[in-house]
Amino acid sequence: MRKSTLLALAALAFFSASAAQADSVNLVKNGDFEQTTNGTSKQLSQNGDTSANRTQLTDWSTQGYNFVFGPNTADTTGSNGLTLWGPNSYNGRGPQNGLTNSPTGGNFVAADWDYFPAPITQQVSGLVAGQSYTLSFSYAAAQQVGFTGANPINYWDVSLGNQSQQTTVLSNASQGFTGWNQASMTFTANSSSELLSFMAKGGPTGAPPFMLLDGVSLVSAVPEPSTWGMLLGGLGLLGFMVRRRRHNAA
Ligand SMILES: [Ca+2]
The missing domain is CATH 2.60.120.1310 (Jelly Rolls)
Structure with a gap:
């Protein structure tokens, strides 16, 4: 996998987390x-x-x-x-x-x-x-x-x-x-x-x-628990791809 793809995935994980935080529920009614x-x-x-x-x-x-x-x-x-x-x-x-x-x-x-x-x-x-x-x-x-x-x-x-x-x-x-x-x-x-x-x-x-x-x-x-989940999920995906890239390179 290319470095640029990895960077794009990292950015996606980061912005997904940011967006989820921005969407946090307003607990004040009206x-x-x-x-x-x-x-x-x-x-x-x-x-x-x-x-x-x-x-x-x-x-x-x-x-x-x-x-x-x-x-x-x-x-x-x-x-x-x-x-x-x-x-x-x-x-x-x-x-x-x-x-x-x-x-x-x-x-x-x-x-x-x-x-x-x-x-x-x-x-x-x-x-x-x-x-x-x-x-x-x-x-x-x-x-x-x-x-x-x-x-x-x-x-x-x-x-x-x-x-x-x-x-x-x-x-x-x-x-x-x-x-x-x-x-x-x-x-x-x-x-x-x-x-x-x-x-x-x-x-x-x-x-x-x-x-x-x-x-x-x-x-x-x-960040909401779901946001952490998304962030960790994104990082996990990155780790998997980095490992696969190394495996392929070897
Ligand atoms: Ca108003």
Whole structure:
């Protein structure tokens, strides 16, 4: 067998493993917030309130002054009458602050860290104790229309079970929008089922802020057992061919 063929096989084994890892299952359900009941862009259920004027975010629980915005609605029709500063606020007379839909599109969540703040949570199952997981999501900071004042500190306090991590702190100008950022955190599971929690934090108070969130994904940080199988299978095939090549050469 030619060396080039062996190299091609090695590359195939490597990329098969990489592809399988990239395809790892997202253990967070409805991480893009596209599945809702009782309306798509209303205020989220507060304190378990399931009354007619509250939207339920499928697979998530919300308690605070939290909202879900449909695409292109944050600075237009808003959510339950609440809107964010953006180019379309006040019929196109809003600040040119660059407010956009999230990188993954569709609905996104907005949480106020100043007014009745409370987390957005989901019980995640299918974890393996002791295994590392990569949590990734898109986030930004914005401000409620009708209010002014800079918010120099805005971040998400994120926890999985009893472990907590914080995103990079975003500083938002009065009537501003920070642009979307990408977070990547590594957590180690302690049991097969743990609570994933996003709590908006910031300061100082008095300038109504919102933390935005979308595209939440939690995947295994190490290759799945099946991936190792593919990788080892590929290496075994290589070894067999190398041996056969030597045998033929002899
Ligand atoms: Ca989305």
